[in-house]
Amino acid sequence: MGIFSGIFGGSKNGNxxxxxxxxxxxxxxxxxxxxxxxxxxxxxxxxxxxxxxxxISRMVLNMFKSGYGLEEGQMDFYFLDLLAxxxxxxxxxxxxxVMHQSPQLLIIKNGVVVVHDSHGSISDIKLEQYL
Numbered sequence: 001m002g003i004f005s006g007i008f009g010g011s012k013n014g015n016x017x018x019x020x021x022x023x024x025x026x027x028x029x030x031x032x033x034x035x036x037x038x039x040x041x042x043x044x045x046x047x048x049x050x051x052x053x054x055x056i057s058r059m060v061l062n063m064f065k066s067g068y069g070l071e072e073g074q075m076d077f078y079f080l081d082l083l084a085x086x087x088x089x090x091x092x093x094x095x096x097x098v099m100h101q102s103p104q105l106l107i108i109k110n111g112v113v114v115v116h117d118s119h120g121s122i123s124d125i126k127l128e129q130y131l
Contacts, residue, residue: 022068024048027078030091036078037095040108044075044130049089049104051082056119057103063123064105074131075107 027036027047036045048064051057082089082102093100096108101118107130108114117125 022065022077023072024077024079027080027088027092028085030088032078033088033091033095036076036108037111039076040112041110043073044114044127045108046075046077046127047080047092047104047106047108048077049080049082049092049100049102049106051102053083054102060103060119060122063120067123068127070127070131075127 036047039045048061050061080089080092089100092098092106096106096113098104098106098113098116103122104116104118105122105125106113106116107125107127109130114130115125
């Protein structure tokens with residue numbers, strides 16, 4: 001179990017193995033946004049904005065994790081804890097031109113947001129379409 005398993009870890013199957021384990025990277029510095037834009041020219045970048053004090057945000061995060069089925073390396077996944085990193089959240093909105101919401105998912109390709117949504121609509125996004 002990794003450092004983020006309590007927040008980010010997948011559920012366990014009948015054999016005790018992790019399933020739907022998303023390889024999250026913490027997004028906690030504004031300087032990371034430039035790297036996300038650059039890396040989005042190689043493969044899609046995902047930002048999941050989550051409020052750790054919100055039950056709806058927790059529910060949406062769990063729904064997102066349960067629907068995750070990509071192979072490692074197809075996309076990079078960034079987890080933004082809104083309460084701990086408000087400045088980063090505001091900069092995400094500014095840099096990518098997307099009004100802040102929580103929870104919120106952004107998919108970035110070629111330096112721009114190609115799709116974003118919030119709340120329960122996040123689970124309607126089919127990540128495979130953006131590979």
